Amino acid sequence: MTSDATPALDPAVADRLKRDGNGLVAAIIQQHDTREVLMLGWMDDEALRRTLTEGRVTFWSRSRGEYWRKGDTSGNVQHVKGVALDCDGDALLVQVDQVGAACHTGSRTCFDGRDLPIVTDQSVTTDGDPAALEGDARG
Amino acid sequence: MTSDATPALDPAVADRLKRDGNGLVAAIIQQHDTREVLMLGWMDDEALRRTLTEGRVTFWSRSRGEYWRKGDTSGNVQHVKGVALDCDGDALLVQVDQVGAACHTGSRTCFDGRDLPIVTDQSVTTDGDPAALEGDARG
Structure with a gap:
């Protein structure tokens, strides 16, 4: 059986997530080669699914209540190189190749x-x- | 005027924190020289105050509801080398010198x-x- 429904996050991954009261886990974004910690964002299941399948990082904005991708307006996109989940399931470490500045203030x-x-x-x-x-x- | 009350976090720092519904911010722990991201923990104002003044990292445990320091039982302590707050005030980057394994599972x-x-x-x-x-x- 196939379905036309929106694809879901792999249940094997979803089962390992320990979400906060808002259904979110923290996502640390690190430049894969220099190991700079660039920023921290938040992901729900769908943001993580997109990040694992679309090649670019998707976050959930706690302040705006919507999905967003770094670079959609600035061009400073984050290409996904790897994603790891920590031992207790409440934090992700996302290795990226960051184009330009990671911060909206213009700093790296x-x-x-x-x-x-x-x-x-x-x-x-x-x-x-x-x-x-x-x-x-x-x- | 001096006070015998428990010292509080510097108001200039406290004013910059954007806490979640439980009064916490995320704290990314990074090995200062190799730039390995070791773990992610959670801090309230008091945990941050201790981290900024006591030379070792203090966290708030969301699961146990208590303060804890890495290494108090294992000996794998984290010496504080620097702390930075991100642009929107909801994440800390703590540079440490980690003794031994950072993870309770024994991995680095x-x-x-x-x-x-x-x-x-x-x-x-x-x-x-x-x-x-x-x-x-x-x-």
Whole structure:
């Protein structure tokens, strides 16, 4: 029997997902060769199905309540190179080849230049002082 | 004025967090030098405060409803090297120096050996076939 219904995520994969209250898992996006962590997005079953079958990453937008793909407006698309699910099923690691900037602000990653201050007994590091972050933060 | 109350997360940081319905943000844990993505955990304000001030990573366990630190039982501790918050405030990237295995299963990362099959028009890749994942998955 075949069906014309919308295809579903492989049940063998769906059974391994541990979704949050909104049916979502976190998706870490990493540049496959340099290993830069580019961004974090959210996927439901359908977003993951598309990501595993369409060659580009699809997310679910929690704020807009719709599916979206990086690059549809900017051209900065993410080509899927591999997807792994973590040991407890609530996080995906998606290896991509990112064209251009991953962040909507224009920075390469969504974390660039957004360091938080680390305060230990011996030191305070602040935004804009990367050298300080290289110090011993173990207190 | 000083206070004996439990210290709070720096308001300048707290104001930037976009928490989910349970008051949590996602925390990506990355080995600072090799750039391996080791795991993903969850933090509330207090877990982040501890992470920024105590030199080791503290998480909030969604399943157990308690704070926990990697390594308290296994010895596989995570020393904090840097923390960045993403552009929209719902994800942290924590650079660590991970002692031993990051995964409770004993694997180096929580994603090792857990690839999902990618199905495009031209190819099917499956778990346990890393070579296939290196192919062109763009369809």
